[in-house]
Amino acid sequence: MRPRKVPLRKCVACQEMMPKKELIRVVRTPAEEVQIDLTGKKAGRGAYLCGKVSCFKLAKKSKALDRALKQPVGDQIYDQLERDFIAVEDQFIAGKELIGDEAE
Ligand SMILES: [Zn+2]
16 A cells, blocks of 8 residues: 555645645635635635635634735625635535545
């Protein structure tokens, strides 16, 4: 058995290191829009959050995304992201189950 290298990223809310695919990426696009990036491939500065609404709420409360994205994220944006986050959470979890044991 040889260990596979799993890329780790830190959740900006709870500061836990997690495999990249367990995290949801939030990106600040070159047009300075802040949005959720499920593909993980959008251009721009990214921040990672655990795929948990509780972590999103924590990030919102502590304004962790402002710091991670080096840009003030307004309350409206946080509210919009929270709605998107809840919407993608189910999809995200479902996708993970589908992927399952890839590359094993
Ligand atoms: Zn977290």
